[in-house]
Amino acid sequence: MALIVQKYGGTSVGTPERIQAVAEKIMRYRDQGNRLVVVVSAMSGETDRLLGLAAAMSDRPAPRELDVLLATGEQTTIALLSMALETRGCTARSYTGAQVHILTDAAHNKARIREIDAKRVTKDLDDGHVVVVAGFQGVDDRGNITTLGRGGSDTTAVALAAALKADECQIFTDVDGVYTTDPRVEPDARRLERITFEEMLEMASLGSKVLQIRAVEFAGKYNVPLRVLSSFEDGEGTLITYEDEGMEQALISGIAFNRDEAKLTALGVPDQPGIAHLILGPIANANIEVDMIIQNMAPDGKTTDFTFTVHRNDYRRALETLQKVAGDLGAKQVVGDDRIVKISLVGVGMRSHAGIASTMFETLAKEGINIRMISTSEIKVSVVVDEKYLELGVRALHEAFQLDQAITA
């Protein structure tokens, strides 16, 4: 008898009808003999409705009170889902974050889970109940309601699964798994049966927004097998686990991309120790996050060209900041481009196989796509190219690495 923690997001419980459908789905898993803990989000639209009410009260609502307000969203869903289960003859117990002691720090609106007391949940499971827990919320050590920030329900599910030593944590969402790339860009994109935590982290942070990064990190840290499935269709979804000797091994698991990039370069900066800090310090102080960083000696051997990328929304501010710094440092010129994108190959198979990067560059060159920046890590290779080449590049790479074809072990 497996213990499964399931999480249903806001879209999956977005209407009374959908909550009924979720109840049906839960009944099927239960009838198969599983012990079930179900974590739910607020009904889609509800959090925005509540934020609208808060905005009508104050331009800057008190963070403590915002948490009290937002926590009602999931509380509504746990009650409704439990009613739907009870009316089907399945005994259910709903709990708020506070009721099952999801202890967090006191950082309102972005709290982090410290500890979960699983006793009450275990007792209910032993008594044959389905336990329904409000995601996204907890309580600090003084009894104040906290929230984990948007998307925190995934983290609640994983943390509960870890505390309960569940066999699997299943995240039900509006996609049926993790794909080799975005099917809207490459129709031949294929659902992955398995992917490692590390790969998933690279995919998520690079823009395949299926799962919250924090939840994946958490699952990896506590070794909780994580499965992404569709709320609306039946299927096996994608299982996220640690790399496994017997795991069918692809070189590349997927292609992630990010449309929201912009790049900035200070040309001809007189070379001196600490140049990176002198340039990026003021950028960080302006609260701008930097993604890729490249520094190259200029042909004259005395100056250096310094390039980095930021989110497109921060481009203007970053440019102004850099122009000021560059002037102080005696740089020749500052140039920038906010019409670029990043494409990344991700795969643990890279570790043991050379030549991935060169195949990537060759593929892009064949299509006449000019590479503007390159960055590599142990399990990914990222390139920056002109915006207009995004779709072409992704499709060419998808084909070159035969990602449309399942591996036969």
Added chain:
Amino acid sequence: MALIVQKYGGTSVGTPERIQAVAEKIMRYRDQGNRLVVVVSAMSGETDRLLGLAAAMSDRPAPRELDVLLATGEQTTIALLSMALETRGCTARSYTGAQVHILTDAAHNKARIREIDAKRVTKDLDDGHVVVVAGFQGVDDRGNITTLGRGGSDTTAVALAAALKADECQIFTDVDGVYTTDPRVEPDARRLERITFEEMLEMASLGSKVLQIRAVEFAGKYNVPLRVLSSFEDGEGTLITYEDEGMEQALISGIAFNRDEAKLTALGVPDQPGIAHLILGPIANANIEVDMIIQNMAPDGKTTDFTFTVHRNDYRRALETLQKVAGDLGAKQVVGDDRIVKISLVGVGMRSHAGIASTMFETLAKEGINIRMISTSEIKVSVVVDEKYLELGVRALHEAFQLDQAITA
């Protein structure tokens, strides 16, 4: 420095603008140097919205889960009001019923308060905060969320005032106090400055629905001075206290009436011991509440006429039940009338003054109003008359007892 518990009902906090207005009002009381605890209901319409969601889940939603659901209504209001206070520079702390340990029994949907732990509230007051508490809800001794049933927010406020030994409990509502009678029937009706708990109970149970009966009982039991005021206008409202030696004393405080009455009579029932029980037992078993009861010996001396009143909604069922019983008892006939109303004079002054009842009967007779039934208690006289005489009767009595004129001490 007075400690005041204030309660604002659903209409008073029905929109974001009204919550802002309540915040303004609280600021004024606070600026006068008062320590404030504020109890709020769900925004008007919110409870019905939540009940609608529950109905979409189940024909008979699980009571435990209904409480989890409904409790979100007040939780939303406490957060919004606290935000509105904080944005005005007034530090506020919101609490759910569970957070301030409003301990109740486990009777979901109609729980009763057992105990309140006022420590946390007192600490916050000492720290200079306004404390905002969710009305209508509590927690049982196993940590389950409970609700007190509709209108329970008044009870929460009174119970908090009792636990905190507050100087006054102020109930803000959409009327500006308790009136001598319903101003829609008698435009000369006058707001009472004071009224006793006992009178208020008689007025409330007789249809002047300003306050929840349970809250008035609670306030009387713990001797909490209760004041009814308008949320929307300034004014002193009506203070409800115990009778006071120095209290200006009217014979009659007010005229209550009830439009929803129906009366039934079993004529010519052979007289025998226990007749009342034989007739009313089956009525009670049918879950029908009986109000007035009158039994008179018939002129023949061997039979009796037995009359009682019920809510008009129960009239048909009561009639069917009575017809069956009357047949078994050998009664001559069963008659009924659902076009009657009850008018009651209420006043503690009656205790020490004879002649109230005869003045009442005389007044009604002068207007040609036939009295169908009479019932008296220590502080009230009730008559049943034909429906069509309601307005005429109330106005005639209001004038006869000079209720439009304030007493000059």
